[in-house]
Amino acid sequence: MRLFAVLLPLSLLLPAFANAEENGVRAFTPCRACHSLDPAERGLPGPNLSGVIGRAIGSAADFDYSPVLRKARDEGLRWDAQRLETFLVDPAGMFPGLWMSVRGIDDAAERQALVRFLSDPASR
Template structure:
């Protein structure tokens, strides 16, 4: 996994225009992969709510029990901006070793851009 930072950097450079142009309607379909554990409503499930995640500090939902790995990852005041979310969605376990999130990640740049557009849409709809 030593290649992840380099791969993520290349991905983010290539994806920057795509992230800006994501399709929220298509992102709603991509979100179905997230929905078993996450909600776009202000309700936690197995995973924390993703309502308002873009712009939110990492591991900051007060009533959610984050893993020690995610709490440690939040050190330094990290915020879930589009670039950080995009990098995380490539491989959550590689970015945050020890996370409880079992999802392996999204491999298509377009899916990541669309999902981010959906999460940024008012109330995630």
């Protein structure tokens, strides 16, 4: 009886988690054209995004960033979950002159799933 009381709520919650993760994977699909999460992969049009949350803006090795991202790096700005989510609303609005010509993601749940996906190495 106790077990049932534990398992029932779990079985209701798990699909919700699985779904959020799947949405994060799906939301990242268009980004893969330009970004990799494999730390060893270089040479794509965009900087490597492995471990992006917590690192300084514009700091991926071997990537030649635009002046606006170099300036953000020189000012000591870092990517955290909140800043990344704000960025994804309107990337070039946050950094005018950005060399990433991708429009923002309107759906807040999709942005949050994408940020969670990028924060959690286990889900890659």
